[in-house]
Each structure stands twice: as C-alpha cells, then as structure tokens.
Amino acid sequence: MSALQTTLRRTTVVLMPMGYHPARVWCSTRAVPTDGKFRVLDLKKKSFVPHAKKKYNKTITLPPRALSMPVDQDWSNVWPGPKTFHPATVPLALRQGYDPKRASPGKYGNAELMKIPNFLHLTPPAVKKHCSALKKFCTEWPKGLETDEDCDRHFPMTTITTDYCHSSPTIKDPKSRIVTMKIKLSTLNLDKHARDKMIRLVGDRYDEESDMLTIVTDRCPTRKQNYDYGVYVLTALYHESNTFEEWERQKQEADMEYYIWENNPSKKAYVTLTRWPEKVSDDDVKSHSIDDDTVGQKYKEAVTELLNNGEDTYTLNKYREAALAVLLPQTIQA
Amino acid sequence: MAGPPHTIAHIKGWNSWNTCNMLDGLRPAETAIDDEFIRRFMMGTWHDLIASEIIIKRQHNIIRIAAITVQKISVTKVYFLIGYTEEILSYWLQCPIKLELQTVEDRTAVVFKYI
Numbered sequence: 001m002s003a004l005q006t007t008l009r010r011t012t013v014v015l016m017p018m019g020y021h022p023a024r025v026w027c028s029t030r031a032v033p034t035d036g037k038f039r040v041l042d043l044k045k046k047s048f049v050p051h052a053k054k055k056y057n058k059t060i061t062l063p064p065r066a067l068s069m070p071v072d073q074d075w076s077n078v079w080p081g082p083k084t085f086h087p088a089t090v091p092l093a094l095r096q097g098y099d100p101k102r103a104s105p106g107k108y109g110n111a112e113l114m115k116i117p118n119f120l121h122l123t124p125p126a127v128k129k130h131c132s133a134l135k136k137f138c139t140e141w142p143k144g145l146e147t148d149e150d151c152d153r154h155f156p157m158t159t160i161t162t163d164y165c166h167s168s169p170t171i172k173d174p175k176s177r178i179v180t181m182k183i184k185l186s187t188l189n190l191d192k193h194a195r196d197k198m199i200r201l202v203g204d205r206y207d208e209e210s211d212m213l214t215i216v217t218d219r220c221p222t223r224k225q226n227y228d229y230g231v232y233v234l235t236a237l238y239h240e241s242n243t244f245e246e247w248e249r250q251k252q253e254a255d256m257e258y259y260i261w262e263n264n265p266s267k268k269a270y271v272t273l274t275r276w277p278e279k280v281s282d283d284d285v286k287s288h289s290i291d292d293d294t295v296g297q298k299y300k301e302a303v304t305e306l307l308n309n310g311e312d313t314y315t316l317n318k319y320r321e322a323a324l325a326v327l328l329p330q331t332i333q334a
Numbered sequence: 335m336a337g338p339p340h341t342i343a344h345i346k347g348w349n350s351w352n353t354c355n356m357l358d359g360l361r362p363a364e365t366a367i368d369d370e371f372i373r374r375f376m377m378g379t380w381h382d383l384i385a386s387e388i389i390i391k392r393q394h395n396i397i398r399i400a401a402i403t404v405q406k407i408s409v410t411k412v413y414f415l416i417g418y419t420e421e422i423l424s425y426w427l428q429c430p431i432k433l434e435l436q437t438v439e440d441r442t443a444v445v446f447k448y449i
Contacts, residue, residue, distance in 0.1 A: 058405070058439075059405050059408065059409055061405065061437075082393065082398075083398075083434060084389070084391070084398060084400040084434035086434070086436055087436065088436075097335055097345075097346075097446065098335070098337075098341075098344075098345035098346070099446075099447075105446060108438070108443065109385075109386075109402055109436070109438040109443040109444045111335070111386040111387060111389065111402055111444065112335055112346060112347060114386075114389055114400045114402070114434075114436065115346075115347035115348065115349065115351075115389050115400075116347050117351065117391070165394065166353050166354075166359070166360055166394070167351070167352040167353045167354070167391075167392035167393055167394060168352065168353070168354055168360055168361050168364075168365060168392060168395070169361075169395045169427075169428065169429050170360055170361060173360065175358065
C-alpha cells in the first residue's frame with residue numbers, strides 16, 4: 001500500500017454520477033402506506049365479507065291476453081297455425097285431468113292441456129278462408145264425365161298408389177313404391193278362349209264377382225319402375241291370351257273349367273231317349289238341336305246347374321223336376 | 335300428471351307425439367334417442383326452470399317442444415334461452431324446432447298431486 005493506490009481509489013469515486021448511492025434500500029418499514037391505513041397481514045381472512053346472494057326481483061307480467069280480447073275478433077288471426085295450447089291466449093274456461101276426489105285442474109299450469117293436440121287453428125271460418133284462398137287454383141270438372149259409368153267407360157283402368165306422411169325428418173317410405181292396377185276384364189277385347197286363358201293365367205288376381213283384374217307390383221325399388229312393370233305384365237297377359245297354342249287342342253273333358261252339357265254323355269243319353277227306338281250315332285248327338293225343345297232346355301239347365309254350382313236343395317229339386325219331365329211327361333202334365 | 339304407465343290415454347296423455355311407433359312406422363329408435371337428447375338438453379339449458387314434463391310433438395319434419403317454466407329469471411334471459419335452444423337444436427337435429435312455453439309464477443302451481 002502506497003500513496004499511488006490511495007490516489008487511484010479516490011479517482012474512481014469521483015467518476016461516479018452525482019446522487020448515486022450503491023447501497024440504497026427499496027423495501028423498508030419506513031415506506032409510507034398509500035391508502036392512509038396501516039396494512040396488516042391477514043392470514044385467516046377474517047375481514048372477508050361474502051357477496052350477498054343476488055335477490056331476484058319478480059318479473060312484472062301482463063295480465064292474460066284472453067281477458068282483453070274483443071268478442072268480435074277474428075280468431076284465425078289470433079291462432080293462425082297449429083300450436084300448443086296456451087291458457088293466456090285461449091278465452092275458454094277449460095279443465096283437463098283426472099282426479100277422483102276433486103274437480104279437474106284448470107287451464108293455467110296444466111301440462112295435460114299442452115299434451116293433447118288441438119284443432120284451434122281449424123275452426124270452420126278458418127277452413128272456409130283456406131278453401132276460398134285455394135279456389136283460384138281449381139279447374140272445372142271435365143265435360144262428359146258426370147257419372148261414374150262415364151268415368152269407367154273413358155278410363156277403364158285404375159292405378160292406385162299411396163303417399164305417406166310421417167312425423168319424422170324422412171320423406172321416404174318403402175311402401176309408396178307399391179302400384180296397384182285394376183281393370184275390368186270385360187273392357188278388354190277378348191274372345192271366349194282368350195278370356196278363359198286370361199283367367200287361368202292370372203289365377204286369384206281375378207275377382208269373378210266384380211269382373212275385376214287386379215295386378216299389384218312391388219318388386220322394383222321405385223314407383224315408376226313398378227308402374228312400367230305392371231303395364232308390361234298387362235300387355236304380355238293380353239297378347240298371350242289372344243294366341244292359340246297347338247297344345248291347347250289337347251284339352252279334354254277332364255280339363256274343362258266348368259260343365260258343358262253338349263260335350264257330355266248326358267246329351268247322348270237324352271238324345272237316345274227322345275229318339276227311341278231308333279239307334280243314334282255320335283254325329284246324330286252332335287247335330288241334335290234342342291232350340292225348340294223346352295223340356296230338353298230345362299233338363300240341360302238343371303244338369304249344368306247341378307254340376308257347376310254343386311248339390312243343394314234347390315238344384316236337386318230342379319233336377320228332379322227336369323228328369324221327371326223327360327222320363328214321365330204324362331205324370332207332370334197330369 | 336301422476337299415474338302408472340297403463341293410465342296413459344285413459345287419464346293422461348303421452349309426452350312424445352309422433353308416428354314412429356305406430357304400425358310400420360319409420361325410425362322408431364332414432365326418434366326415441368332424439369327425444370331423450372332433447373329432454374336432457376332442455377333440462378340442462380333451462381336449469382332449475384322447468385316445472386313440468388317436456389312434451390315433444392312432431393309434425394312432418396317440425397319438432398315442437400312444449401314445457402311449463404317458472405318465472406324465475408329476467409324476460410331478456412328467457413328470450414335469449416328460447417332463441418338459443420331453437421337455434422342449437424335445429425342445428426343438431428337438422429330440422430325446424432319451435433319452443434312453446436307456458437310460464438307459472440310458482441312451481442307449486444303445476445303440482446297436481448303429492449305422492
């Protein structure tokens with residue numbers, strides 16, 4: 001340590017800016033409180049006051065609308081469309097609900113009234129309004145189709161399809177593809193053979209009582225395809241019925257669908273009886289006519305009815321009368 | 335209304351109205367799930383406000399939700415909740431939703447019978 005070192009230290013001190021104090025204390029108990037109060041460390045939070053629960057002020061509600069409704073108002077403006085029941089809007093003293101001891105509950109706060117579907121939007125004046133609004137879209141009924149018979153004559157075929165409405169987001173229903181076609185067999189241009197063949201081809205799709213042929217097609221995925229297929233089937237049936245195949249000649253008496261008196265031994269027996277004692281051949285039986293023979297006609301009718309309609313009291317009695325008239329004409333006349 | 339299930343259609347009505355559970359109805363399972371979802375959504379969104387069952391009626395693709403609520407929150411909030419419910423549900427279920435509410439002053443006004 002010498003005089004030189006002392007001089008250097010002094011120089012350093014001189015170089016420091018004025019007012020700088022390297023050992024200054026920033027946090028100190030000498031700090032003045034900002035809010036004027038002396039702050040205390042509050043570990044247990046004794047001074048915390050919880051927020052008071054927010055009190056709900058009751059909403060001011062208007063009195064029910066039904067009380068101030070004029071008597072001559074237009075109800076379809078109040079209730080224009082389907083809507084759940086609302087007691088303040090409907091000016092009716094309704095009650096709904098089941099209580100074995102008390103009266104049914106009133107309309108306010110009654111969920112039962114809200115559950116049940118109402119038709120307050122379909123009052124007769126509202127329906128009338130709808131109809132008058134739709135009237136301008138209607139066209140006149142075509143002339144010449146006044147009666148059902150006219151319609152049947154001009155449009156012999158009926159096509160039935162069904163559209164389904166669901167209360168669900170889908171508009172598709174697999175059942176709507178089904179197409180039913182109805183046509184009277186007598187409106188088709190068919191001869192005796194073709195008609196018989198058609199009835200055999202269609203089977204139980206033909207209803208004998210109403211003479212109606214019904215074709216139901218549901219095998220294709222869309223309605224259009226089913227309709228086209230139905231038309232195709234009908235066309236094919238018609239042309240197939242009108243063709244005469246070679247093998248159809250082999251039809252025998254046992255294949256007949258109903259009893260024909262002329263082709264049967266019953267006629268031979270009758271002819272043999274009427275022409276007794278001369279002998280009759282098969283050609284004689286074929287050529288024998290009963291057009292002028294009332295007894296023969298009656299006998300033919302009775303036998304045909306008995307074999308086609310089955311045995312019952314009526315047909316059997318008729319057969320008895322006819323047989324007696326043939327065998328013992330004098331008994332019947334006497 | 336209180337009552338065992340066999341009293342439905344005798345002394346009380348159904349809470350869900352749709353054609354799905356009829357003979358040859360379409361989408362019965364999906365509709366049941368949707369209804370349950372709507373019920374839970376309503377109970378959560380209108381928390382502590384619904385005083386009755388939630389009635390769900392379907393017409394074509396429209397779903398109408400009816401319920402009785404308590405006048406417990408401000409009208410502004412009710413309007414917001416109606417719009418919110420209709421908007422969110424129609425976004426989820428992809429069909430128009432209508433909320434048809436009735437309000438009562440007190441929850442006890444809806445009580446029919448104490449069991």
